[in-house]
Amino acid sequence: MPCQLPADCLNEIFEYLDDKKTLHSLLFVNRLCCKISIRILWRNFWKYRIVDIDLGRCLNILVACLPNESKELLLKNGIFISTPTSKPSLFNYPAFCKVLSINKICLIVNDVLEKIPITSLLSKKDRNYLIINEIIKMFITQSYSLKELTFYNDTYVIPNEISFICFSGAIDCLADLSELHCSSRLPSEFFYQLSKICHNIHSLSIYMKYNNYFPNEFKELISLQNNLKNLKLSTTHRGDWTDIIPALTKHSNTLTKLHLNSTYNNRTLPVSFVALFSNLQEIKISFTSTFGKIQFRDFGKLQYVTFPKLQYLSIPIECTMLVYIKNFLENNGKNLKGLCIVGLDHDRFLNLSIAKFCPILENFSTVFELDTLKTIFNSCQYLERIEIFYEEHFLGEKEVLETVARHSPKYFCELTTIYNKSHTKLLPEDLESFFISWKSRASKKSLILIIIRPFCIDSLETNEENMEIIRKYKNLGIIKKFETKIRECEDED
Structure with a gap:
């Protein structure tokens, strides 16, 4: 007689098989394998890149999962979207969801319906946002506990039209949120409501565009977090993170990962505040610019600051003066296990400094000359x-x-x-x-x-x-x- 492994054992095994192709093949083994695979696949429905998936099929699946009252509301407003099957779903798929991307929901709906003619009295905008809100409501009311939320203000999203934070069940669904990716330009009401619910965000990504002002409600949300560990600040088109720095100081002891990213920004941005976070284990600085200027001029203030726990550093050569990077490595290189230093202004002597000051490197990315590559191999024996x-x-x-x-x-x-x-x-x-x-x-x-x-x-x-x-x-x-x-x-x- 064939032996069936207990469900908890299969759960552990399937977690290590977290790739789309393998999990799909397990759907057809038996009902237990199907349920475990579905749970993992639906945990992050948005995991796969939009360019790699059929957006029309995604929308069909999402509409099929809607509760009957939402489907009736769409029909009442003259909105007809086909579903893969007329049969009831085998599982309550949204209940497995741990990640919610408002932006990808908006992208899918707006992209698929762009060329579909209006069949109701609603405008195209109202039609699309009715569908978007019903899909978001489904996840908020049926998911037991979301861990990650993405909500950016971009061309696909008009934040004031999306009121998911007030849906029934939002408090229970968002109470254990641990990752938040958001824009600084979202309505202050969103940050106010979230600050009453979420106090355990560990990873925070903030996107700034065309502004250097943060609502007080957003600053309050940041201050109320109990154990913020990972922070990413991204700016573009005159965005600036200066105004948010005081709100971050509360987390000077807990923050371990910091990523500063500037893209096509003509501002000179501060980085010297990084010295406040003495427990950092990872520092990543990145930028893309067409303005031909150094965007992190005050990096020199960090060159002699010691980060005793720093293990990973990524920095482009062009972001500051080479001598500052060399001095920084002299003070912090001895504990580095990962290092990425790339850019057009390749410097042989910088690589020789790395060989001298970073003896326990395990991972290294840069542009090499042949003799310095040999020196790195000979000096970094743990590589x-x-x-x-x-x-x-x-x-x-x-x-x-x-x-x-x-x-x-x-x-x-x-x-x-x-x-x-x-x-x-x-x-x-x-x-x-x-x-x-x-x-x-x-x-x-x-x-x-x-x-x-x-x-x-x-x-x-x-x-x-x-x-x-x-x-x-x-x-x-x-x-x-x-x-x-x-x-x-x-x-x-």
Whole structure:
């Protein structure tokens, strides 16, 4: 007789299989496997990128899940949206939801209904927001406890039209919210209502656009959190985080991760306030700019500040003066396990400083010259993973692979190559020579090889002969994993 594992054991196993393809295959095993898989898949219905899914089918599924009174309301207003089946749902799918994205609901509804003619007395805007509010109400009233909420003010969302915070059941649903991603320009009433419900937000992402003012209700919401650990501040188009800094000081002892991001912003933004958070374990600074100016000029005030628990740093070279970064690493490099320093202004001496001041690095991303890559390998003996940005005038692929095979330390097992603008020039015989050398290393760890490239750039996986070699050494156990990731070219629309 076949043995059925207990439900709690299957739950534990399925949690480790949290990928769409595997979980979908388990839907057809039996009812118990189906229920466990559905619960995990619906936990974050918005997990998959919009470009990878059928928006029309998503809307059909969401409407099918609506309670009867919501469906009747839509029909009463002349709104007809087909559903996958007329049969009742096997499960109460929204009850499994732990993540709610207001923005993706708005995007799906607005995008799918954009070209569908009006069949009622409602305007297109009123029709769309009636559907949006009914879908949001379904999640708020039926989900037992949301953990993550995303609500940005963008072209798809008019916040004043969305009143989900006042729906019956919102208090119970949002009481345990631990992640909030929001705009600073949302109505103050939203922040006021949320501040009465949510006091245990651990991760907060704030997006600022065209403003440098925060409602007092938002500042109060931030101050009332009991254990804020992760913070991301993102600005664009004249946004500024200066006004919010005093409200963050209460969390100087609890904050462990901080990400400051500026995109196409002509403001000079402060970063010296980071010194307030002495327990930071991760600091990430990022920006994209067409204004040709340093956006974080006061980073110099951080160069001699010590963060005793800092383990990860990511910073673009162009954001400040190189000497400030070098001094910062001299004071904080000894505990760093992860480091990402990239930019157009590659500096050989900065990499040599990293080799000197960051002895226990495990993960490293930057642009290298060949001799500094060897120095990094020789100095950082705990290095496990490295990301190499291919700039044609610095490194050749063949030379990189030879250096990795001959000089990488014994713990090293993962190489990520990032192509920007140059096509691959690696020959199949060079690739095979690398795998033969890797096989003969003292360390017998299998290699993880990841390629990140723009859609318009050819890398080694575009050559079938290269792929035959990769399959060969994957079968031999020399390669543990090979993966290609595509990103858009900067000059593409």
